[in-house]
Every structure is written in C-alpha cells, then in structure tokens.
Amino acid sequence: MIYSNKFLNFLLGLLSVIxxxxxxxxxxMSQGNGGMGGGDIFLGNTAYIIGSIFILFGMLxxxxxxxxxxxxxxxxxxxxxxxxxxxxxxGKCPHCKDVxxxxxxxxxDKFPDEKKE
Ligand SMILES: [Zn+2]
Numbered sequence: 001m002i003y004s005n006k007f008l009n010f011l012l013g014l015l016s017v018i019x020x021x022x023x024x025x026x027x028x029m030s031q032g033n034g035g036m037g038g039g040d041i042f043l044g045n046t047a048y049i050i051g052s053i054f055i056l057f058g059m060l061x062x063x064x065x066x067x068x069x070x071x072x073x074x075x076x077x078x079x080x081x082x083x084x085x086x087x088x089x090x091g092k093c094p095h096c097k098d099v100x101x102x103x104x105x106x107x108x109d110k111f112p113d114e115k116k117e
C-alpha cells in the first residue's frame with residue numbers, strides 16, 4: 001500500500017532534508033504562502049544552523065523509517081500467516097509468492113472480523 005504511514009514518513013523526511021538544503025542555500029526561510037504577514041525571513045549565517053537542524057531531522061526520520069519498515073509485522077491475506085517485514089519477499093508472502101502482505105494495523109482495518117482470534 002503506497003499511501004501507508006511509512007510512505008508518508010519517508011516523504012516527510014525527504015522534504016525536511018530538501019527544506020534544510022534550501023535554507024542553507026538561500027539563507028532565508030519562507031513564511032506562509034505569501035499571504036497576510038507572509039514573506040521571507042532573512043537568516044544570514046544562522047541559516048547554516050537552522051538548515052542543519054532540518055537536514056538532521058530529515059535524516060533521522062528517514063533512518064527510523066527504514067528501521068521501522070524492517071521490524072514491522074505484516075500479515076498475508078491468503079494464508080493468514082504473520083511475518084516480519086524483513087522475512088517477506090519485498091513485501092510479498094514467502095509462502096504464497098505473489099500475494100502482497102499487509103501491515104497488521106491496516107489488515108485489521110480491512111478485515112475487522114479476524115481480530116478476535
Ligand atoms: Zn501467504
């Protein structure tokens with residue numbers, strides 16, 4: 001599922017790094033979308049500090065996102081087997097081969113009846 005949390009976290013991390021680089025490069029920070037009270041804040045050399053924080057935050061987000069992906073529990077909708085994501089074949093069930101596994105949380109959102117086991 002491409003719209004799952006891990007994809008969102010990945011985007012957030014990436015965005016943070018890009019914003020950090022942009023701040024360092026332009027030495028200013030955009031505020032809002034040019035509406036009332038909007039405009040750029042000029043940062044001078046502080047840009048390097050703020051930019052570094054954004055980049056560091058983004059890297060951390062990406063790092064933990066990757067770690068989280070490996071440790072996440074997923075379930076196969078066909079054989080009902082639960083795996084660690086790292087034990088799947090790139091997200092596919094190692095038993096059924098061509099069946100995509102689903103994150104446990106998402107799985108039970110989809111099939112709430114199977115929660116009582
Ligand atoms: Zn399976």
